[in-house]
């Protein structure tokens with residue numbers, strides 16, 4: 001269905017394009033190599049479609065891909081023209097479907113590993129936008145269109161009302177049933193421990209090996225990459241084997257002691273280094 005829609009979009013563009021000096025066919029015959037060149041003209045000019053009008057969605061999906069692949073880094077807000085796109089992406093089925101592809105792959109990986117059963121096989125979960133979802137907060141705060149506001153965000157966290165990301169909760173339960181223990185490793189500060197524990201339990205995360213929150217004194221000024229790498233190193237020094245590691249930020253997954261495999265959940269709303 002999706003592919004048909006894309007093909008029909010391209011075919012409409014080809015049929016109505018006003019690009020001069022080109023023979024524009026009415027139909028696409030994909031077996032004809034010369035016509036692939038006509039298609040490319042639109043890929044090279046993603047913002048201008050028929051009669052020079054913008055093609056809705058094209059540039060924002062490219063932006064999102066670049067963000068998810070860690071090609072665009074260090075951004076503070078979602079580009080204004082993509083805020084609406086991000087909102088629809090997050091609230092619609094697309095985000096959920098993308099998350100499911102990631103957690104399904106994660107479970108396949110876990111099943112492929114030879115587990116020892118000695119209680120030292122662990123899976124590292126990030127918390128925000130991985131285990132818990134702050135979508136209710138972001139939906140009423142512009143989907144990342146304004147810079148991070150710690151006052152407002154911490155007030156939301158302290159309500160303890162974040163729902164589970166359903167795909168992650170399912171993965172969590174499957175991993176437990178395989179005999180893998182779970183470690184939550186979050187950038188939330190130590191003083192949010194109690195509310196985080198209560199929130200996790202409330203939405204279905206009933207057990208874990210460790211919940212590691214950030215010691216803001218010790219890690220003052222450290223990036224998430226440094227903090228999380230050091231904490232994972234400590235885990236390995238204590239004999240744990242990190243079978244897998246899942247998070248919505250590349251800073252959850254880069255650095256050292258990253259585990260046997262890493263899994264990146266979508267997050268086009270904010271960036272943490």
Ligand SMILES: *[C@@H]1O[C@H](CO)[C@@H](O)[C@H](O)[C@H]1NC(C)=O
Nearest residue numbers: 001092093094095096097098
């Ligand atoms: C999400 O997945 C369902 C089931 O596979 C599919 O029917 C639907 O079209 C998908 N939606 C999006 C936006 O990806």
Ligand SMILES: *[C@@H]1O[C@H](CO)[C@@H](O)[C@H](O)[C@H]1NC(C)=O
Nearest residue numbers: 109110111112113114115260
């Ligand atoms: C698990 O063990 C089997 C049998 O020893 C071996 O063939 C396989 O490659 C191992 N898989 C991994 C992921 O280590």
Ligand SMILES: *[C@@H]1O[C@H](CO)[C@@H](O)[C@H](O)[C@H]1NC(C)=O
Nearest residue numbers: 146148149150151152153155
């Ligand atoms: C941050 O959020 C607080 C609480 O909602 C609000 O009072 C404050 O104005 C916000 N700061 C900025 C810079 O928007």
Ligand SMILES: *[C@@H]1O[C@H](CO)[C@@H](O)[C@H](O)[C@H]1NC(C)=O
Nearest residue numbers: 190191192193194195197198
């Ligand atoms: C957190 O919970 C523990 C154990 O229930 C309690 O002793 C402690 O006072 C609580 N801390 C805060 C900051 O509420």
Ligand SMILES: *[C@@H]1O[C@H](CO)[C@@H](O)[C@H](O)[C@H]1NC(C)=O
Nearest residue numbers: 190191214215216217218219
């Ligand atoms: C945090 O780190 C500081 C400085 O290293 C240390 O004194 C303190 O005990 C730590 N706090 C916790 C809760 O681990």
Ligand SMILES: *[C@@H]1O[C@H](CO)[C@@H](O)[C@H](O)[C@H]1NC(C)=O
Nearest residue numbers: 113114241242243259260261
């Ligand atoms: C998993 O990671 C550990 C530690 O890096 C490594 O020793 C082990 O060979 C890895 N296992 C697989 C199957 O890749």
Ligand SMILES: [Mg+2]
Nearest residue numbers: 126128129248
């Ligand atoms: Mg996160």
